[in-house]
Amino acid sequence: MIQPPSSLLVLRLSALGDIIHTLPAVRLLRDALPDTRLGWVVEAPYRELIEIVAPVDEVFTVATKRWRREPLLASTRSAIAGARRDLARFAEGQTSVDFQGLIKSALMGSLSGASVRYGFAAPVIRERLASLFINRPLNVNPGIHIVEINSSLARAVTGSNGETPHVDLTDFCSFSRVISQRFPEGGIVLNPGAGQSGKMWPSERFAQLARLIRRELGAVPMVVWGPGEKTLAERICLEGDAVLAPETNLRELAFLLRQARLVVSGDSGPLHLAAALGTKVLGLYGPTSVARNGPWGQPGHCVESPGNSKLMDSIRVEIVFQKIKELLN
Numbered sequence: 001m002i003q004p005p006s007s008l009l010v011l012r013l014s015a016l017g018d019i020i021h022t023l024p025a026v027r028l029l030r031d032a033l034p035d036t037r038l039g040w041v042v043e044a045p046y047r048e049l050i051e052i053v054a055p056v057d058e059v060f061t062v063a064t065k066r067w068r069r070e071p072l073l074a075s076t077r078s079a080i081a082g083a084r085r086d087l088a089r090f091a092e093g094q095t096s097v098d099f100q101g102l103i104k105s106a107l108m109g110s111l112s113g114a115s116v117r118y119g120f121a122a123p124v125i126r127e128r129l130a131s132l133f134i135n136r137p138l139n140v141n142p143g144i145h146i147v148e149i150n151s152s153l154a155r156a157v158t159g160s161n162g163e164t165p166h167v168d169l170t171d172f173c174s175f176s177r178v179i180s181q182r183f184p185e186g187g188i189v190l191n192p193g194a195g196q197s198g199k200m201w202p203s204e205r206f207a208q209l210a211r212l213i214r215r216e217l218g219a220v221p222m223v224v225w226g227p228g229e230k231t232l233a234e235r236i237c238l239e240g241d242a243v244l245a246p247e248t249n250l251r252e253l254a255f256l257l258r259q260a261r262l263v264v265s266g267d268s269g270p271l272h273l274a275a276a277l278g279t280k281v282l283g284l285y286g287p288t289s290v291a292r293n294g295p296w297g298q299p300g301h302c303v304e305s306p307g308n309s310k311l312m313d314s315i316r317v318e319i320v321f322q323k324i325k326e327l328l329n
Contacts, residue, residue, distance in 0.1 A: 007037040009087065009096040009112055011105040011119075013062060014043045015195055016250075016269025018146075020276050021296065022099045023054060023167040025150035029097070030055040031165070032158035039090045041108050049250065052172050060086055064104050087112035097157055098134060099150050101126040106133035118157050124149060147296050169276050173258050174251035180259075184243045186219020187261030188324075192236055193229040194268040198287045201266055201312045203236050208317045209264070210240030213324070222260075224253065224270060262327060264320070266312065267293055282323055286312040301327065 008029065012022045019042065030038060038056040043063065050059045062083055070076050092113030098105050101120045109117040110133040119125065121137035131137060140152040151164040190210060194200045210221045224245040225233035237244045248256060257263055257274040264282045265271035275281050275295035283295050286305040294302050303323050305314045 004033050004036050005095040005116070007039065007090055007094045008033065009060075009091040009094070009109065009114055010038060010040040010056065011096055011098040011108050012100050013041060013064065013102075013105050013108070014046065016046065016049075017267070017272035017293075018100070019046055019049065020169075020269070020272045021146045022150050023276075024147055024164050025099060025154040026054055026056065027165045027167055028151055028154040028160065028162055029158060031162055032154075032160035037090070039087075041087070041105075041112075045250070049172060053167065053169055058090060060090070062108070084111050095157075097153065098130070099153060101130055103127050103130045103133075106130035109133060118153070120149075120153065143291070145294070145296065146292055149292075167276065169254065169273075170258075172251055173255040173277070174249075176246075176248070176252045176255055178246050179248065179252055179256050182222075182243070182246060183256070183259055184220035184222050186213070186217065186221070187259065188213055188217075188219050188221045189245075189257065189260040189263045189274075190221050190223045190236070190242065191263060191265035191268060191270045192223065192232055193226055193270075194266045196287075199266045199268065199312065201284050201315060203232055204239065205313070205315070205317050205320075206236045207240030207242075209320055209324075210236060210242040212317065212321045214241055216321070217325075217328075222256075224248070224256065226253075226270075262324065264324065271295060280327055282320070282327060284312065284315055284320065286310050286315065 010026055039058040040050050040056045041060045042050050044061040047059055047061050067076050093115050095116040096109035096114035098109055098119035117134050118136040119134035121139045124142045138156040140149055190206055192206045213219050213221050221242045222245050223233040223236050223242050257279055258277045260279050262280050263274040266284045267288045271283050275298055281295045281301055283302040285302050287310045290302045303320050305311055
């Protein structure tokens with residue numbers, strides 16, 4: 001980048017863990033471009049997180065899932081047209097940076113009218129067709145953690161060489177008296193959900209683990225849950241003698257995770273949120289790479305599927321429990 005733009009649009013629409021992994025890169029952009037207005041395009045559920053934590057001037061929300069599900073509705077066409085106007089007002093003739101590498105994110109850069117559209121070159125870009133909307137593809141090392149991949153893109157865009165910064169999420173934690181009163185002794189949180197079923201450890205294993213924790217450690221684990229996961233969490237509580245967490249919004253979940261002594265989870269948004277909050281975590285990994293997607297700042301705090309199976313159900317309860325004891329000592 002020769003001349004800093006007057007505005008720069010960050011493209012990272014979802015999901016929770018990926019947004020958290022992009023925050024340090026946006027901090028680098030802000031530090032390198034103090035006079036540039038920064039905007040961020042994100043799915044509506046994560047707007048508040050960006051507004052509170054990210055060093056940006058404007059946040060633009062989209063609802064791409066609903067738009068794809070109901071493309072012919074007048075309300076959808078109106079919402080897309082409105083989003084296009086808002087993005088063009090901010091970024092037309094300016095710059096965008098696509099940290100997601102999907103068609104939907106790259107398309108937002110094109111719709112904004114940004115004349116300079118940075119993004120990942122192969123082999124890092126996730127959907128090759130997305131490269132059609134990127135006119136400044138940049139090469140980064142694909143063999144490093146995603147936080148460093150994103151930070152490398154930010155450095156390449158700005159020509160800076162700053163170290164990857166820590167991003168403080170403390171202000172995002174919303175105190176909840178209900179959660180505070182119900183938080184069980186021992187402070188171990190189990191999160192059985194994940195954005196993809198292949199990343200989920202079987203519920204019966206979580207139940208077995210909960211029984212071991214209660215019997216051997218004298219701690220009462222709490223099972224957290226998100227939309228569509230309550231039945232799963234209730235089953236683990238019933239079979240594993242654990243406590244069901246109350247329903248939470250994202251800020252209340254952050255508060256709960258920050259109070260925990262340890263969070264056990266598959267590769268998911270809550271795992272990465274807990275790690276970003278400074279809570280000790282134990283990640284359970286099968287199909288995804290620990291080197292690329294492990295909990296940032298906590299190397300070694302993972303149990304991987306043995307061999308080359310990549311299957312979550314190949315992770316044994318005894319191994320996970322032994323790792324818990326190591327982390328708590």
